[in-house]
Structure formats: structure tokens, C-alpha cells
Amino acid sequence: MPSIVKPLIPLNPLPKNDLGLTVRDYEGAMSTLCAGCGHDSVTAAISHAFFELSTPPNRIAKLSGIGCSSKTPTYFVKGAHGFNSAHGRMATIATGANAANRELTYIGISGDGDSLSIGLGHLMHAIRRNINMVYVIENNGVYGLTKGQLSASADIGSAPKKGDANLLAPIDPIMLGLTLGATFLARSFSGDKEQLIPILKAAATHRGFALIDVISPCVTFNDHEGSTKSYKFVRQHEVKEVETDFVPLAVPIREKIPSDEAKAVTMHDGSVLRFRSVPDGYDPSDRMSVEEYIRDRQSRGEIATGILYVNESGAE
């Protein structure tokens, strides 16, 4: 059943962490997302990261807003305390929780709609306050749960960009973070667990606000304009009754992102994203050069991934 696809788990016998727990203890309820949804891969990575960090499940507070992405906290670390709040408001709830109890590890899961539209102001002020938490944006460029409207990060990945850049410029949380003096900024791809897990671990150990923008494709409403396999295209060119509620089963995309070259990854809708992870020796501490690096890669149609910026001095 598509609804019971589980995050991949290692072969038995399951290894144990310092607490004597297995990765199973860091999983949660059965996912009800679409088969192949990028979010499920992120969920799996989170389970692994906390497992490897040996974080006591009950010392984790997992929060979210509203959206397919925001449903995922139910799917990891069942022993953690969870709060699936309201659309766009997770950062404010996390801020208050943090004020009341600074001893827990806070992880917030959000979507691009949740964080870059309705919740944008809160996200920016949480960055400014450097709230001690991991903030994951599962970024798919669409509003998944409401069936595929474009989000404010919409043309992430649609290369070349469509339309008037000044009218449709996507909002890039990493760039905003740099402007706002964020202390930890990373970008990754749901399909690359090898990269994502270490980033999650680094973020969880960072004292301060750690923002991770994870490109996490929506297999169902991969709605880039002009994509001939896109949901929108089907809606318009085939017949409503037949297609609207048919969600073909898809498999999650998995790719290892190299640093020596850009890796081209084909999305479910046929569009191609070109990922590159930062090279060895990359210096994530100088804001200006970081920005230049990202923009330079962008200008080549590449998405730079990895831990892009860190400022531990600023950590609380």
C-alpha cells in the first residue's frame, strides 16, 4: 500500500546507539504521505540523525506548522514530544517553548508555503532572535496538501527560470538568512541521505538557530510550468474526472551529490535539478564569500548544497 511505505531501515540485526536504542526507536507512526514523497526521505534521515546522536527521545521536542511536510513529525521519534500547530506559526510556538525550557533539543519541520508565505515574518524574526532549534524547510516549490498551488519558492529547480524574474523571483531562505545574520545555514536534497544526515546532526548540535532548506520533491503536484508531465498539464490536457484523484505510485528519488562536479537529477515531473555540494576546504564562516559562492553556482544553474554558512561565535 502506498500509504505504508516506510523509511528504508538498515538490515537486521539492528545496531544500537549509546543509549542502547535502535533506529526503530527513533521512528514514528506510519506515514500517510504519497508513495515516493521526498518528505518521507527527510523523515528517515531525521530518525537516523537522532539515532546516531544518541539523543534521548523524550528530550526531543518536535514541532511543525500545517502542510504535508508539517505532518511528518508524527512519523519520526515516537518517544518525542510533538506539537503540530497552525499554518505558519511554528516558529512562534517553538520560541515560547524554548523560553520555558531551554534543556530540550527542538526540531521544527515546515514547508515552503508554511515558512515563506504565511510564516515568513515569524521565520525571519526567529532567525534574528537566534532561537536555539533546528528548523527544516521541506521545500518542494508547491503547496502539497492543498493540491499543488505554486509557493513563494516555486521556481526552485525550474531551469531556466520562467517569467519575469522580478515578478517571480523565488524567495530563498538561505539568502535571507545570510542577510539577517543567521548562525547556521545549510541546503540539502531529500534524495541524498549521506549528505542530509550529517547536516542534521551538525544542526542539532549547533547552539542557535540552524536553518536547513531541504529540496524535497512533491511527486504528485510537481507543478513547474511547462513541464509536460506536470500535474497541471495533465489537468488541462486530460479529463478532470479521470485524473484529479489519481496519484500514480512513484518511488523516491535517491542520488548522492558529489562536490567535484554538478550532479543532474531528474525530478518526477521530468525537470532537471543540478546539485553540487560544497568542495572540501570550503569556508562557511565568511558571509560575503559564501554569498558569492552560492550566487556564482546559481548563475551556472546549479544548486549549492551542504553546510553553507556557520557562525558559532554568534551562538547563544
Add this chain to the structure above:
Amino acid sequence: MPSIVKPLIPLNPLPKNDLGLTVRDYEGAMSTLCAGCGHDSVTAAISHAFFELSTPPNRIAKLSGIGCSSKTPTYFVKGAHGFNSAHGRMATIATGANAANRELTYIGISGDGDSLSIGLGHLMHAIRRNINMVYVIENNGVYGLTKGQLSASADIGSAPKKGDANLLAPIDPIMLGLTLGATFLARSFSGDKEQLIPILKAAATHRGFALIDVISPCVTFNDHEGSTKSYKFVRQHEVKEVETDFVPLAVPIREKIPSDEAKAVTMHDGSVLRFRSVPDGYDPSDRMSVEEYIRDRQSRGEIATGILYVNESGAE
């Protein structure tokens, strides 16, 4: 009476513009702001700009949010159509008005509280949509109308910055605008009419979203930490009953900002801001170099003013 200080007006006989109107026709009701408030100087500059542009008053729509700054649209161009809306929402109202009638010249007046706290998300999305309007932030680093709380731009001008930069980093609308692909970004100082008026005229003629961040000191709640003449200091070191409602009469600060050197201007609270306007031949079209220039100046404790970035191609 402090309450009837009027924007300075030229000596009679008043010159007429192409419409045969004098600058008087571009003024509005009597200001009820504090004597010497920077906002009144901005008001005067706006009257002059529209007068010089010979814009028919009835073709101007002036909007604002809530705050001392947002009160000012009543004080200019009485013949224009005005909308003093709700706190932080002016950008959304202007967007809707623009959708209904694209023939008018829209000018929105806001404050740093109005735009960078409660209204931040709307401002950013208005920039992203490149709404055709002039958007003025009368930036004083405090919440004037509610009596002097620090705003999100609080330490603008308090050099050296206080506290943990990562906790208190001011939100800089110009930097945000650059990140978001804004098409017109300028910064000025309420005290320099010679600079402000041309910027306002350029903004009004720009087809797209023109953001002007005007540093406009609050004479009453100039609340920079550690300023020994600050309202807060008085409150703490003298006696509440006597001082809270006493607002000393002040005169507006006037300074011409040169481009060859940085001009040090002393604020009402004794703190010093160092302004510099962009040099002749400065290229406002290259985003990256613009950013470098601004940051470079910042690093020297200077505030770069003038038309900092323009992208006419992006104009709608």
C-alpha cells in the same frame, strides 16, 4: 505651538509648477507630530517632490499603516486620496488598489515597526510582486506612537553596535530588498532634503516597487541603549511623575550629506550617525557590487545613502 510647526515652505511669491500649482497645493493638514520630528521633514520633502513632478494631486493615492510615521499622509497633498489602514497591512491594501486601478501614483508611508515587525511578510511579498508604488519607511529605530520600544531596526546608527550582533542584528530593508530582487532601493536621511527630494522623484517615476528607507530620528524616544540623553535614561534616573509626559521642544536636524566624505550627524539623543552619499559614477545596477559597497561602508560605521540599486529592466 509645537503642534503647528509646518514643513518649511519657500518664500513668496510661490513658484508654480506645470499645472500652475504651488507647493502649498501639495501640503496637507497641520502636523500633530512632535516639534522636530524627522517625519515632518520627510512630509515636506514629499510635498516638494510631487510639486516638482507636477503630479495632479487627485492622481495620487497615499496610504499608510499605523504609527507616527503612518499619520503623515494627512500632512501632505491634501488633494490626494488617502488610506490610513491598519498596523503593518498597508502593502496589502496598496496591492489591491493597484490591481483595481493602475493609473494612479501610489505612495505608501510606513514606519520601522509597521514594516519590519508586524508587516515584514507583506513588505517582502510586495517587493517580490514588484507592486508599482513608492514605499517609504520612516525609520527611527523605535516605536514612536507607543512610546519608545525598540524596533527591529533598533540599532541603526548606534555605532558601535551593542549587544550580541546575532541576537540583535537589525533588519535592514535595503539588504532584504537586494536579496528579494527589488527593482529600486534607496536610503536617505530626513535631514537632507536636497538628497531626499530627488530620490522621491526618481522613485515616483520608477515603474515598479521603489523602496526608500529614510532614517528619520524620533526626537522624543531616541532610545539607543547607553545614550545618556535618551528617554529611557531619563525615565530611569529622574522621576517618573515629572518626566514621562514632558516632551522638550526640539528642532529638526538638517544636514547635507556629501559624497566625498562621511558626514557625522549628532542625533537628539547625542548619538552620532555617519552618513555618506554614493559617489558620482556609482553604478546602482549591479546587485553584488552594490551589496559590497553598502557592507563596506557599514564596516566603517558609515551609512551609505542615495539611490543604491535600480533595475529598470525588471520594471513592470
Add this chain to the structure above:
Amino acid sequence: MTITHRGSERVNDFAVKLANVNGTGSASANSLLVQAIFRMGIPVSGKNLFPSNIQGLPTWYEIRVNGNGHTARAIDYDLMIAMNSQTYAEDIADVHAGGYVLYDSSWPLANDLKRDDVTFLGVPLATMCLENFQKPRERILMKNIVYAGAVAALVGVDVTVAADLLTETFAKNEALRESNQRALRLGYDFATENFECPLEFHLEPMDANADSILIDGNTATALGCLYAGATVAGWYPITPATAVMDNFTRLCAAYRREKIPSDNPDEPPTYKNNYLIIQAEDEIASIGMVLGAGWSGARAFTSTSGPGISLMSELLGLGYYTEIPAVIIDVQRVGPSTGMPTRTQQGDILMCAYASHGDTKHILLFPANPHECFEFAAQSFDLAERFQTPVFMLSDLDIGMNDWVVPRLTWDDSYVPDRGRVLNDTDLAEIAEFFRYTNEDEEFVTPRTLPGSASKGAYFIRGSGHDKYGRYTEVPDQYQEVIDRLKLKHASAAPHVPAPLIERHEGAKVGIITVGSCDLAVREAIGDLAGHGLATDFLRVRGFPFVPEVREFVEAHERCFVVEQNRDGQLRSLIAIETGVAPERMTSVLAYGGFPLSASQVVNSVLTQMEIA
């Protein structure tokens, strides 16, 4: 001929429930059946009971056929199409004794699921599709059409009608047309060969639908907005309101694009959009945009659901106090909070009536079906501009997202929008001075001007205290003068909102008041109650502020029941507050579990509370 019961035979009076897995394409098959039955001229309804999920969770579809037009939700099922193994147990339990269960017999049915008081009809759907179709995608999709074929045979759907529908649907797609036709036949033939078709409950053609159409409320609402001439919309996606804007967008693209032929004959013409639909960053921005556009003279609206109204509260007060036309479509869903986004409720009535802090009162319209959605949506704009204030149309998920058989939508082409009192430059030239809140008419409306008009008409809108001249004030009398007029203005709208529908019955001492989508169930219930010897009168509220008839109705009856779909009896409260009648004269009949109301819920509750049950 409507319903007939000959012995065990039941014609045009039964209910089918289809249990599917979300995202497997069953909607196509289900609506094919409803459309076919509709074309056979028989009153029918299809209700989609779906989860807040995109793929994999259980979802249900209910088809009710009733020759007498009682097509509210039936909660007792003659035939279950059990396509979801996850929910076999509950679905099979859901069929009434003597009913039937159709399931996919490609796999045997576990014994513990068997019931001996129902008949199991096994159709090897998976196997049939495996044998008859190649593409894996088809093999999944076509299962739906195959069971549709089987159902057609079982209940007597005219298979040629169904076939025609498929032909029309796939006119442009040969391949799909062929495979769908084949699938339909497969199911139909299998059933006729293996089962006694039709079953004792079945269809016989009527012609009850000659002047009707099958349409959902959100589409009808979008049409109403289009006909009313709405040109600006600001919105934020939210279930179940999203389809209003999807449809409005589609319609505008089709009917609101101006063709501008290019001077150069070789070049193609260009198009100008005479509308602007903005997907805002949130609901606060949505209503802000609507107010900005309304201020500027455009007919503007937003569509949202409960959470959106909560967020809009502050600006709704701004619109009320500054007197700006705005139309808000609230397609209600289950609250509080995020609640059950894909389930129906009428829980925003009180909030919408008084949305915002301070003393505010809004105009509300309550459609009961897509036909009224069409009419009331259009009327909302007239009311908003006539009374210069936000107007709410409260639809709900049941109306908005389900297909209803309603009278054909008609539009009076002589319709002239009521733009309210707006002074243009000529008007201004004729008056000495203009002050925004002076010169009120007998409905306490004062003329406004639009931005851009001559400076004589320029004024300064403010949400802060203002006098009737529009000037800033903090003087008590001047402030009160304005808000007192607002209260009177609101009251004057009563005769202009849709009048309540009243139906009296011989000797009825009991009255039943209801609203919106409760309509069909309550009407059916009134019949059933009569059967139980209880005559009741009927009143359906369709607009707020209330006309005197509402109060009179309550007072004219020894006892009144107020049927509504929320927990706290919000309509009852609103009637008490606004008409002055004692809440105690009105007994609540409440259903708020999230599924559309059914007559039996009303009948049971009324009878129990009358203590004659």
C-alpha cells in the same frame, strides 16, 4: 412516476456507498454513475466523504437515488462497493441487513468478514484488469470503471447512457476512450452473467431533471462572481474553498481576456486580462487586497474557510468601520482550529456575524445549494456596494465540494449591478463640498468617491476615530454619531438580503428553523415527522440581518427547533440576540460530526425531544 415499492421491489429509492482508497482514481467511476443516473432523469446526489490526505487513506462516496427528490445524505445503505481492504470490516458492517456487498474477488474474502444477512457479490476486478489491460497505470485505473460497469448492471443504470458519457468525456483521447468503454462493458457483462440483475432496488427512467443540472457549489459560486462582474480577487489556498478560485481563474481566462489584434497582420493578437487574481501570502493579505481594490472601485472578493476568517478579523473591522465594499466567501469546514479540513460544518455563523473587536456587525448570506451559491454570490456584490461594507456568503464543504442536482442556473441579462452611491467628477461638480460620511440616504448609506476622482472628492480613510466629515476625532459625540449610523445601516439591509423561506403545514404548532445545507435533510424530515403524526412548519434563514418574519415565526409556534450543524447552536444564539426572543423558545437540533446532515438525525432528535418517540 417517482418511487414505487412493489412487494420487495423498490424503484428509484436506494443508496449505494463506495469505499475506495484515496488517490486511486475512483472519483471518475463514482461521478460517472451519478451523471448517468442524472441523465436518466432521476433525482440523485453524490457525496464525497474524503480524508485530509493526498494518497492512500480511506475515502468514501455515497450515491443516493430518490424519485421524490429526497437526496440528502442517507445513512442506511443497500449496496456497498468495498474497494478498500483496509476498511473491509467497517464497510461491510455498514450495509443494512438484506443488502449487498460488491468486492474484488481476485483475492478471497477472509471468513471473519462474512455476514450471512447480506449478499456478497464477488467481482475479480484485479484479475480482469490484469488480463484485459497492458499498462500498469491502466490496470489500476480501469478497476474503477469495471466496478462502475458492474454497479450499472446491478442497479439498472442505462449502460448506453454511461457509454455515451465516456465517449463525450474522452472525445479527444482515442486510447482512453477505448479502454474505458471496454472496462465498462467488462463489469457490466460480468454482473449480468453472474448475478441476478437488476437487484430488487433499482432504477427506472424518469424525467425529473429536464430543467436541472449537476453542479458543485464552488463552481456555482465562481460563476456567480463572474456574472456579478468581480474583477479582483485576493486569496490564499485552503480546503474546501480553493476550488472557488480555481474555477474563477478558469472562467476569467475564458471570458475576461480581451483580444487585442496586432496592427501587423502577420503577428498574432495579444491578450489583455481584465481581471487580476492574486494568490496572496496569507489571508490577512487576501482581505487587505480585497479592501484596497474595493476602495478603488473594483468588485473584489476572497474565498476562504474558518481559519482564514479568524486571521482576517482585524481587517474586517477596518472594512466595516471605514465602509468599504468587500465580499468574503466562507466555505465552512469543521473547526475549531485546523479541525477536520475535509469535513463539513456550520461553525462560523457567530464569528462572521460579529467578526472583529469592538462593536461590529456584518451582512451574511446563507446559500443552501449550488443554485443559491450562484445567485447569492452575485447578490453579495450588490449588497457590499450598496451598503459599503464587507458581506459574507457562508457556504460549506457539503455544498461547495459535492455535486448537487439543482435547477438550471439562469441569469437575467438585463441585470444592472447595484454599484451603490458613488459620486463621479460630474456629481462632484454639482455639490458645494464633499464629506465622506455625510448626506446619508434613508438606508443610512453615504455617498463615496473613488481614488483618482477630482480633488474635491478626495478624502482620507482611517480606521481610527472619525467624525461624519471623515476627519480624525476623539470627541465622544462625533465618534458615536458615525458608529450609530453604522448600526442603523446594518439594520436597513434586512429587507435586501434573501428572504427566509417559509412553508406552513396544516395545524402545525411546532416550527423548524434551519439554515444552509441542512435544507434537504430538514425538508425530508418534515415529511417523516408528519408520518409520525407531528405536523411542523418550516423556516430556512437565508440572510442576516433578520427580517421580522423570523421573530414572528418563533413567536407563532408553541415550540421551535433550530437545526444546524455546529456544537453550540450558533444560529439559535444569533436569532435570540438579534430578534430578542427567548433562546428557551428554541430547542437545538445539532449535528456536527463532519458528515452532511441526514433526515433521520433530525427526526430522531426532534421526536426524542418532543418525548413522543
Add this chain to the structure above:
Amino acid sequence: MTITHRGSERVNDFAVKLANVNGTGSASANSLLVQAIFRMGIPVSGKNLFPSNIQGLPTWYEIRVNGNGHTARAIDYDLMIAMNSQTYAEDIADVHAGGYVLYDSSWPLANDLKRDDVTFLGVPLATMCLENFQKPRERILMKNIVYAGAVAALVGVDVTVAADLLTETFAKNEALRESNQRALRLGYDFATENFECPLEFHLEPMDANADSILIDGNTATALGCLYAGATVAGWYPITPATAVMDNFTRLCAAYRREKIPSDNPDEPPTYKNNYLIIQAEDEIASIGMVLGAGWSGARAFTSTSGPGISLMSELLGLGYYTEIPAVIIDVQRVGPSTGMPTRTQQGDILMCAYASHGDTKHILLFPANPHECFEFAAQSFDLAERFQTPVFMLSDLDIGMNDWVVPRLTWDDSYVPDRGRVLNDTDLAEIAEFFRYTNEDEEFVTPRTLPGSASKGAYFIRGSGHDKYGRYTEVPDQYQEVIDRLKLKHASAAPHVPAPLIERHEGAKVGIITVGSCDLAVREAIGDLAGHGLATDFLRVRGFPFVPEVREFVEAHERCFVVEQNRDGQLRSLIAIETGVAPERMTSVLAYGGFPLSASQVVNSVLTQMEIA
């Protein structure tokens, strides 16, 4: 001895109004007078009628002295201190015939301003200050103290008391102390030399204030929050609520900072804040932070006014439905929209009772004065945690920002906060399983756990549909089971909120119901009405949900008046909805112009409506 009227002489019964220019430092002088009168043991009130402006606009201050303790706003003035030339005309007109006007005679008074039925007392304030003070700043500031001195002489304020006050105030500032003393004397001596002092209405010492203090509601509220142990606050500045947080911040800095001595004796100790007050980016964030902190077990609150509540609506529903303790202080101001931010009203009653979409109901507390602000603020936290839900305390600008004479604040040091049902790890160890919404007590409250507790107690809060186990659900019964309990839980709070205050009078057939800051004016009015031969009983609502007494009171009287400060009679509506009594049994007496209520408004309205006026 309280009030005496000997011939024309009136002791301890008069009103003075002071007309000033905003931002000129008059508040100091005005409160100096009130404090001095207070110290003389005489009941007094000072009401600040100020504009939404920082400098330059007119502002008024009213002092009412009444030996019987009737210190509600008096709207007829014996003495006017006319310090604002802009408003001379209206201010002079405001004095009743036979009254006095004190003005700055440094400039002659225009003839058209003269009235021959009042006595003009010219004091050359500007000139005196010019001659006696050097610094320009002093010359402006001291004018205020000079007129204070004159007033002291005119109404018989004990000048040594006033002088002592100045000495205490400026204990730390020699220069200021000296100049203030001099200014006071200047005014006092000028008056005694030039006018017949005291005037026929004047003060005589009493001993009514032995157990009283002079305090404003916002300070008292902050104290209540401190005593209740609030440790987290999220807020956004808004008049008139800002001072609540200003004071809470000041108090926390003084009493909530833990001194951590450094190991190295040479180094100074460091301090740890056992509290966190966050100035949020807006009100939505404020309530979000409060809910986050409440979820985590802190006593958290926010303070705001109408517009803030509107913005919080959505999250208030989340708090209600997920059952998180939260305290919201609403210091009401004039709405709708921005309205008159510096004026008072009671316009948020209905909104707060039902804030948010869907079916929601909140607990409300209605303090009438700073003393109740202190007690109710503290109690709000107990109620919020006991009932695991948002609790609103509805203060208003009159209570919050004016100085009131109230009984000394007392605190029972044996107070143990009611933290409600929270399971810690030991508790968890004793139970087999934990499910968030099971195991309810007789008040329908279910135990919760806090983040960080053992995984056995871990659960997943969601604003979406959930069953009693806290699991996601879309099943009608499971959803209803939870919200039905919420309704019962809300009802169970009735006996725990502050009980209504009831005062019966011999033979009264008429009842007067009121709320909050109407208290003093209504009590005074009841006396006056008795004087007019109308005996009335008194009930002041202090909490919602209502106890049965409220309903019984209405039913026990032939007629009830509901006195409140809003346009739409919101309390009356709430009583009707929630108790079931007919709204018609309650007649509204409404004042909503933005100034504090005065007895005469109530008396006139009641008498007119009783048709015996």
C-alpha cells in the same frame, strides 16, 4: 465626617478639571494634587483624558473628590484649570454656573471668552516662571507646579503634605527638589494673597484611606502576574496595554533575577534571569509564544487590546482545542478597528467569549478596579492551568491607566498555585499507559504531561481532529467526544471564576446588572435612583461562564437594566445566549463615547427608560 453642605459651603464634594497641552509635563502637577488629597485621607480619583498623540494636542485631567467614596467620573465641574489656549472656549464653557476658571493671566483673556456666571482667577504663570526660573526647560515645566500650588490654596490642599510629596519624589535630586518646592509656594502664596481661599467647596482632612493605596490597573495587573509566578511573556506594544508589560519587566528585573556569586571574590556576581519577556514581532507571535511556553509548563501570558485579540483569534482556537493554558490580558479600548486608542470601552466582551472560528468558548474574568486586576490576574493563571485553556482578563483603559484609590493589595503567603493536572515521571511510572485526553475528572479535565517527561508521557498535540487518545481522527463520534467534553469542561469553570457581586435593596423590583469599570458609577447611580424613589438591586458580573445566580437575578426582577460601555449591549447578549433568559427582559444602558462612565449617565438613561423621568 464625610460630605457636609453648610449653606453655600461644600466640604469634600467637588470636581476640578485641568485642561493641558499634551507633552508639557502637566501630569506631574495633576498627580501631585491627587496624591496630596489622597494623603489627606479623602476619597479621590484622577482620570486622564488624553489624545493619541505624543506632543501638542489637548489633554485633560479630572479630579473628583467625594467624601462618600463616589469617585466615578463627575461630568460637572466646579473649577477649571485652563492651561490650553487652543481649547479655552470649550473648557470655559465646561464649568457649571457659579464655578471658577483659573487661567494664565500673563496674557489677557479675550473678551469673547468671558462668562459672567463664573469667576475667573488669573494667575500670571508664565511671567512668574520667567522671573523665578532660569533654564528654559524649567520655565515650561514649573508652570505646572505653580498652578498646582494655586489649586492647593483654592481647594484647601494641605500644602505641607504637597511639599512632603515633592521632597520624597525628588529625594535624589537636590536641584529639582528646590525648584519644585519654590514653584509650589509661588502658586500657593499668589492664590492666598489674591483670592479668597479656600473657595466655598474645599477639602477637610478625613481618615478614609488608612487601608487604601493609589494605583493604576496595569501596575496592579503586572503585580498579580508576578505573584502568580508568571515566568514567560510574549507581547507586542499597544495602548493601553503596554504598561502591563513595562511594569512586569520592571518587577521581574527587581524580583526575578538570581544573583550568582562568582568563585573569584574580586569578580562581581553575575545575574541569571528566571523569566523571559519577549517583545514579539506581532500579536500572532505573542500568543504563539505564550502557547509554546504554556505547553512546556511555564506560566505564560500576553497583554494586548482589541486589535491584538482579533489577530490572535486563530491561535486562540488552537489553544482551546489542544487544551493549553494561556493568560490573555485584554486592556480594552475604543473600537472598532483602530478606533480611539486612548479612550476606554468594553467592546471586546463577545469576541473574547467566543474568539476563533468553529465552536469555541473561553473563560473570562472582569475586574472593576486595580485591586481586582491584581487578584484576578493571579487567579487567571490558576484557572488557565486548572482548566488547561486560554483565560482572558478583560480590563480597560479607565482601570488600566488611571490612578484609583483601592484597598491595600494583600497576598496570602500560603498561596499555592493550582498547576492543574500534570503528570510527572513518577506519576507516569505508576500508570500503564498515558493518553492525553483520557482519564477526565469531574470537571472534565484530563491530565497532561510536559515536554521532556518520560517517553511514556510523550504525545502529539494537534489542532486537527483528534480523538480522546490524542490520535488523529476524522471519525465523527471520536471527534465529537472530545469537543463535547470541552463544552462541559468550560461549563465546570463557572463556580471557580469570581462570583458576581450582588446587593439587594428593600423592595427593589428593578435590577441593574453591570460589569467592570462601570462599578463605581452604577453604585453611585443606585443611590441617586433611590433618591428619585426608584429602589434597584445590583449585580456585577465578574466572570464567565456564569453561575446560576446571574439567571436567577434577571428572573427575580420585573425589569433589569444592563449597564455596559459598548454600542451593541454585548454583556446583555452573552447573558441571554448563555443563561437562556429572554434578551427582552434586559434593557441596555449604554455609554460608549470613550470617556469613563459617570453616574448621571446611568441615572438619566434608567429614568428615561422607566418613563418616570
